[in-house]
Amino acid sequence: MLPHWLDPIAGPVLSATQAPSVAELKGEVLREWGSSEVWRLSYGLRSVIVKRGSDTQASEGTAYERFVMPLRLPAPRLVHAVETEGAVLLVLADVGLVNLEQEPTVEGFLAGAELLAEVRSKPVDAASEFTSTHLLDLVRRSPADAELTARLESLAELVDQLHEDAPARVVHGDYVPKNLVTDGTRWTIVDWPLAYVAPHLSDLYTLVRDAVAFGHQPDPIVARYRDAAGTDPALVRRQLTIGGVAFTLRALTWIVEEGRRTVPSSNEWIGSLLTELATITNDLR
Incomplete structure (x- = not known):
C-alpha cells in the first residue's frame, strides 16, 4: 500500500x-x-x-x-x-525508527533539552511573532471565559518586558516527544510546520510537561537546558511561563478554527487546555 x-x-x-x-x-x-x-x-x-x-x-x-x-x-x-x-x-x-514518545527515557528528555539549546543559540533575522499584540489577538480568538480572558490580557506588559530581556529565536511550536527522533546515536527534531519566532520557551515548556506526564522530574531537564544555553535561571522561569501561555493559547485557537474539522477528537482537549491555561495564569499572580 x-x-x-x-x-x-x-x-x-x-x-x-x-x-x-x-x-x-x-x-x-x-x-x-x-x-x-x-x-x-x-x-x-x-x-x-x-x-x-x-x-x-x-x-x-x-x-x-x-x-x-x-x-x-x-x-x-x-x-x-x-x-x-x-x-x-x-x-x-529518514532520521530514525524510534521517537521519544515510544521510548520516553530521562536520557532522551535531557537530550531534547540540549537539542533545544542548540536551536535557541541560532540568531534569526526576523521579528517576533508572539508580541503583546499577538497575545491579545489569540485571547480574542480563544474560548476562554471572561475571567480568564481578563487575566490573560493583563499579561501583555510581561510579554513586552520579555522582549526587552531575551532575544527572539526559533520556536518549533510542537516540541513534544513524538517529534524527537533518534537513530540510536543522535537525536533530530521533526515536523516543523508550526515554527515561528519569539523570545519565550514554549518548546521547553512542552518538553517538561510531557516528561512529567511520563513520570520524570522537571528540574533536571530545565537545568540541562539552562546549562547548555548558559542562561539566567530567573529569565528561563519567565520564558517558560510565558511559553506555557503561548502554547496553550495557540493550541486552543487552532482547535477552534481548524482542529475541530481536521482532527475531530481535538475538541475533547479544550477543557484540559483551559484548565492548564488557568493554572499558568494563577502562577503569575
Whole structure:
C-alpha cells in the first residue's frame, strides 16, 4: 500500500531509495490526519519519509526555507518539496525508527533539552511573532471565559518586558516527544510546520510537561537546558511561563478554527487546555 498522492514526488523518492519502480516500494503509514499524512517508503535498507500537509500543516516547506536550512537546524534533510492542489508534498531523509514518545527515557528528555539549546543559540533575522499584540489577538480568538480572558490580557506588559530581556529565536511550536527522533546515536527534531519566532520557551515548556506526564522530574531537564544555553535561571522561569501561555493559547485557537474539522477528537482537549491555561495564569499572580 502506498499514498495515493505519490505521483508528483515519485521521481525523488525513487532516486533516494534507488528503487527500480514505484511498485517495488514498501509503504508504512506513520500518521494520517485530516491535514497531515506521513509515510515511510522503503526499498531494501534505504528509506525516506514523505509527507502531505494542508491547512496549517502546509507551511512546513516555508519553515524549511525560513529557518531550518539557513540556520542548519537539527532537522531531517529536505530532499524535495512541491506544492499541489492546496497542499505541500515533502520528501525528507529518514532520521530514525524510534521517537521519544515510544521510548520516553530521562536520557532522551535531557537530550531534547540540549537539542533545544542548540536551536535557541541560532540568531534569526526576523521579528517576533508572539508580541503583546499577538497575545491579545489569540485571547480574542480563544474560548476562554471572561475571567480568564481578563487575566490573560493583563499579561501583555510581561510579554513586552520579555522582549526587552531575551532575544527572539526559533520556536518549533510542537516540541513534544513524538517529534524527537533518534537513530540510536543522535537525536533530530521533526515536523516543523508550526515554527515561528519569539523570545519565550514554549518548546521547553512542552518538553517538561510531557516528561512529567511520563513520570520524570522537571528540574533536571530545565537545568540541562539552562546549562547548555548558559542562561539566567530567573529569565528561563519567565520564558517558560510565558511559553506555557503561548502554547496553550495557540493550541486552543487552532482547535477552534481548524482542529475541530481536521482532527475531530481535538475538541475533547479544550477543557484540559483551559484548565492548564488557568493554572499558568494563577502562577503569575
